[in-house]
Amino acid sequence: MDPEAYRKHYLAQMENAPRGQARNRVADRGVKQAASEPAPGTGIRLLMAVAGDPKALVDKRLDAIDAINRFAFDLKAFQEYNADYTRLLKTLRTDASSKVRSAAFQRLALSLDQDSRALLQKGLSGDVSPLVPEKTAITLLGIDDHASSRAALRAAAEQSEESTRRAALRGLAADNNSAALLERIAADSTESAPVRETAALSLKVASPKRFVKLAKKLALDDGEVDRLRATAVSALAHNAETRQLASSDKFNKELEQVSQRTSSRALKASIGRFRTLAK
Numbered sequence: 001m002d003p004e005a006y007r008k009h010y011l012a013q014m015e016n017a018p019r020g021q022a023r024n025r026v027a028d029r030g031v032k033q034a035a036s037e038p039a040p041g042t043g044i045r046l047l048m049a050v051a052g053d054p055k056a057l058v059d060k061r062l063d064a065i066d067a068i069n070r071f072a073f074d075l076k077a078f079q080e081y082n083a084d085y086t087r088l089l090k091t092l093r094t095d096a097s098s099k100v101r102s103a104a105f106q107r108l109a110l111s112l113d114q115d116s117r118a119l120l121q122k123g124l125s126g127d128v129s130p131l132v133p134e135k136t137a138i139t140l141l142g143i144d145d146h147a148s149s150r151a152a153l154r155a156a157a158e159q160s161e162e163s164t165r166r167a168a169l170r171g172l173a174a175d176n177n178s179a180a181l182l183e184r185i186a187a188d189s190t191e192s193a194p195v196r197e198t199a200a201l202s203l204k205v206a207s208p209k210r211f212v213k214l215a216k217k218l219a220l221d222d223g224e225v226d227r228l229r230a231t232a233v234s235a236l237a238h239n240a241e242t243r244q245l246a247s248s249d250k251f252n253k254e255l256e257q258v259s260q261r262t263s264s265r266a267l268k269a270s271i272g273r274f275r276t277l278a279k
Helices: 003-015 020-036 042-051 058-071 073-090 098-112 116-127 134-141 147-159 162-169 176-187 193-206 206-220 226-237 240-246 249-261 265-277
Strands: none
Touching: 042 058, 042 073, 058 073, 058 098, 073 098, 098 116, 098 134, 098 162, 116 134, 116 147, 134 147, 147 162, 147 176, 147 206, 162 193, 176 193, 176 206, 193 206, 206 226, 206 240, 206 249, 226 249, 226 265, 240 265, 249 265
């Protein structure tokens, strides 16, 4: 199959395949063909051409990027294309399509690309026009444990709209230097329950000891939101370390009393799981 015929054949498959599992199978076939037709590696170059073609339909370009990314999991086989693909992705960061830009940044973020990290941070700070939505930038920076990324996440955790704040809080889970911030937000009754839940669950990872102290306090406070209390007790139960730190005869008896007086089924169920696992 000559290169142009291959390109048309591949794009026709993408055109006709529905979204979801069927299209994934097409992308899988595209990966195999890219490695072998019409000559080893030629298909990868064609997929790159589709991904970088501003005249092609956005869905086709995204499918091409997806197929390349799947092939790239074979690091040895993809090694000779990696530099060219990285250059293409960096070009696509300023593409007219926001979806293509986001796909490019996502792949580069997984590679911990410093230039892309800097662009995301500058977009958040207002130094340059943002190239991706704020929540996307925060989510991608959460992949990177660089100190400057953590600073951007901490700022977003306090200043952004709720869904972005929650993305930032999730990104801080691996940062024990953010434990105080996470604890403060989780304990703040003026915050929404979803924000507090996210902060608490991230705190569990960042500082198990601080989480246990907070979770026990939340669980026993009848003035707190039952949803948050149930989440706190469940999180204590489902981790051996936190369960061991929290479990004591006194706390177990206090939880039994909470279970008897609460009308929340979720909280009752969480306490039941904790008491069963803590035995």
